[in-house]
Amino acid sequence: MTAPLTPPPPPNERSSYQGAPVPPPAGAHAVGTAFGAPYDDHGEQDGPGMLSEVRQAAVTVVAVALSGALLGVLWWKLAPSVPLVGDLVDDRWIVYLKDSEGEQAVGVDGTFTLLALAFGVLSAVVVFLVRRRGGVPLVAALGVGGLLGSLLAWRIGVWLGPAQDVIAHAKDVGKGVTFSAPLKLGAKGALLAWSVAALVVHLGLTGLFGPRDPEPDAWPAPYGDKPTPYGDKSA
16 A cells, blocks of 8 residues: 655745745845945944044044154164265355265165155054054055155154255355255155055055955755655655
């Protein structure tokens, strides 16, 4: 004698009975995106709000720019001096380089550039450690802050350095006496070194060690991977 066939499941239970994925409850996606940002499994918003990112970017700009004062002091201390000599010819003072073939002027620009690159790397590392998620406002803040910091360092170094009026300085020290030229940044492109270094290093750190987006989880089959047989025809 053959056993009676198992009755088919109701229509509304057929998908789960055959092992198909169970859809999420109605309205779940609407609740998660009701306030304009998706939520994860724990109900937390994905990333800070735009207002928080702008606030953090503003703090970053100010902090990075103010650190340019330290760069200016270091430039003033470490940059090589350019020797000048004053002479009196026909009751007129002239100033000329003591060593016309010297490379001190190039060293002044090189010192500023190397210090700016070091400050760019340091600022990028600090910002990444404080705020690992990054974001466009934060990256823009690094670039703007680096440029403002370089401008501040340039002006502070010039202000701390020797007098700008070389004729008056030559008169003060006397004829034939060597004195230092004022600090001068000949290569204005060095002002971009801080920003470029900060952006490149921060981009590299974010790509290597930044947080990754989680993989979406598939809905598990409630009755295993294989569908349940419709009926059993064994005796």
